Amino acid sequence: MEALHIEASEDTPKIYFEPDVEIYLLEGKSLPENAIDFYQPVFDWAQVFFHAKDVPSTIVINFKLDYFNTASSKQIAKLLRIIETSPSNENVTIKWYYDEEDTDMLKAGNRYNKLMNIQFEFIVNKES
Amino acid sequence: MNQGLLDKEKLGFIYKLFKAMQKNNLNYIYRGIFTTNITDNILALAESNLVQKEDPRALRRKVYNVMVEGLQNVTKHQADLETDLENKFGVFVLKKEHYKYFITTGNLIENQDIEKLTGQINQVNGMDKVELKAYHREVLLHGKMSNKGGAGLGLIDMARKSGNKLLYAFEKVDEKFSYFYLHTEIPSKGIEKSTLDPKNPNILKYISALHKMLNQENVLIIFNSYFNQESLMNLLSIIEKQMLENIQQKKRIYNTMVEMFQNIIQHGDDYKETEEGKAGLFYISETDNEFLLNTGNYILNSKIERLTKKLNYVNGMNYKELDEFYDTRLLDFEIDTSKEAGLGIIDIRLKTDGVLEYSFLNIDDKYSFYTLRAKISKN
Numbered sequence: 155m156e157a158l159h160i161e162a163s164e165d166t167p168k169i170y171f172e173p174d175v176e177i178y179l180l181e182g183k184s185l186p187e188n189a190i191d192f193y194q195p196v197f198d199w200a201q202v203f204f205h206a207k208d209v210p211s212t213i214v215i216n217f218k219l220d221y222f223n224t225a226s227s228k229q230i231a232k233l234l235r236i237i238e239t240s241p242s243n244e245n246v247t248i249k250w251y252y253d254e255e256d257t258d259m260l261k262a263g264n265r266y267n268k269l270m271n272i273q274f275e276f277i278v279n280k281e282s
Numbered sequence: 283m284n285q286g287l288l289d290k291e292k293l294g295f296i297y298k299l300f301k302a303m304q305k306n307n308l309n310y311i312y313r314g315i316f317t318t319n320i321t322d323n324i325l326a327l328a329e330s331n332l333v334q335k336e337d338p339r340a341l342r343r344k345v346y347n348v349m350v351e352g353l354q355n356v357t358k359h360q361a362d363l364e365t366d367l368e369n370k371f372g373v374f375v376l377k378k379e380h381y382k383y384f385i386t387t388g389n390l391i392e393n394q395d396i397e398k399l400t401g402q403i404n405q406v407n408g409m410d411k412v413e414l415k416a417y418h419r420e421v422l423l424h425g426k427m428s429n430k431g432g433a434g435l436g437l438i439d440m441a442r443k444s445g446n447k448l449l450y451a452f453e454k455v456d457e458k459f460s461y462f463y464l465h466t467e468i469p470s471k472g473i474e475k476s477t478l479d480p481k482n483p484n485i486l487k488y489i490s491a492l493h494k495m496l497n498q499e500n501v502l503i504i505f506n507s508y509f510n511q512e513s514l515m516n517l518l519s520i521i522e523k524q525m526l527e528n529i530q531q532k533k534r535i536y537n538t539m540v541e542m543f544q545n546i547i548q549h550g551d552d553y554k555e556t557e558e559g560k561a562g563l564f565y566i567s568e569t570d571n572e573f574l575l576n577t578g579n580y581i582l583n584s585k586i587e588r589l590t591k592k593l594n595y596v597n598g599m600n601y602k603e604l605d606e607f608y609d610t611r612l613l614d615f616e617i618d619t620s621k622e623a624g625l626g627i628i629d630i631r632l633k634t635d636g637v638l639e640y641s642f643l644n645i646d647d648k649y650s651f652y653t654l655r656a657k658i659s660k661n
Binding site for chain 2: 164165185186187188189190191221223224225227228231232235253255256257258265268269
């Protein structure tokens with residue numbers, strides 16, 4: 155399976171999905187003008203990857219977002235829905251990172267956890 | 283039931299501001315602490331949005347250079363003032379009117395510096411282009427440098443680069459401090475001679491009235507220009523660099539700004555067609571207990587009914603209902619276009635305090651002026 159790399163920009167997150175080294179990461183800010191366009195390649199990739207025959211038995215997807223707008227929030231829901239409805243949904247764990255003071259980010263993660271039948275883990279960012 | 287309806291007085295302020303700015307084409311005001319970071323972002327914002335692309339490159343460069351000098355002037359002088367004065371914030375104003383750019387700065391200085399500053403400005407104003415150039419070189423090479431970084435080198439530069447006189451005023455605050463206003467204009471297109479009369483009382487009056495209004499309403503930032511993603515990103519950088527102790531508050535201001543701004547980008551209607559984005563007004567003000575985020579933009583009259591229903595519906599919900607409504611909308615993949623996710627207003631309500639206040643002011647048969655206000659509590 156090919157990797158998916160998208161560099162971060164001022165208003166879009168870094169996407170680093172690399173099956174070879176088993177790293178799956180979304181990191182940064184997500185507030186593009188057109189969230190659908192930005193996330194389309196991610197959906198395309200996920201549709202293939204999570205439906206493949208040789209899906210890894212454990213897939214940890216790291217959500218290290220420090221901000222996303224409502225338009226992105228819907229696209230994240232779409233991505234999680236693709237995972238949830240795929241045959242490999244039980245292989246997946248979402249690791250949801252948030253800053254301790256950022257209760258809104260924790261709430262957003264809880265919301266997806268509640269609405270999606272996927273395993274979630276919540277991790278407080280360590281002060282660096 | 284219009285529980286979110288802004289009362290006439292509040293609406294008056296927003297619309298008055300918008301009209302005043304429209305009339306003058308006033309574009310950008312920042313009032314607060316000036317740091318190097320904030321200054322950099324103001325410059326970036328000006329470069330990408332406020333200084334219009336159709337202007338000749340030479341003019342844009344000039345405006346930029348004068349802004350740099352003006353902003354540095356404020357940054358340099360505010361740092362060493364130790365005062366508990368409530369209104370110790372500096373102010374920066376950039377506006378465009380017809381073919382002229384106006385740059386105004388205002389900051390607190392010590393009364394004991396008034397005489398020296400007055401002397402320096404008068405000296406600079408008394409020189410023509412050639413004399414200024416010679417004087418600039420002289421100060422650069424031999425001038426005795428003050429501990430503030432120059433014998434009025436910034437002032438000389440501003441005069442040289444604007445090609446105009448420097449207008450100034452002092453307004454006494456107390457026994458120790460005064461506000462120092464510095465104003466210059468940059469003419470474009472074939473206007474060679476200085477046109478600014480340093481003693482023009484109208485401009486002075488205007489500046490001082492504006493500053494009073496900003497202080498009164500405790501306005502932190504006013505942006506009146508084209509709303510697009512680029513201007514949003516630059517404004518956000520300025521907000522991010524504000525020194526707010528409470529991270530959550532800062533995040534919520536950031537969040538609300540994004541949703542309000544993108545709402546206008548997607549749904550605002552142009553009174554006049556523009557390619558650069560939708561014309562709109564955004565400002566943040568502050569009270570003892572809360573931050574107020576305000577937007578104003580034109581919308582088609584035909585949209586008012588639906589928008590009013592939507593706002594009233596969301597305003598009528600309690601937190602739990604809003605939260606559930608968000609869930610429903612989040613998973614409603616029928617509402618999913620590049621323009622609409624159906625979540626913006628719900629999200630603003632969830633992350634701000636109290637109802638969203640709004641109003642519509644009829645402009646003509648086709649358009650109204652729509653204002654929206656969200657409040658973020660400090661407690």
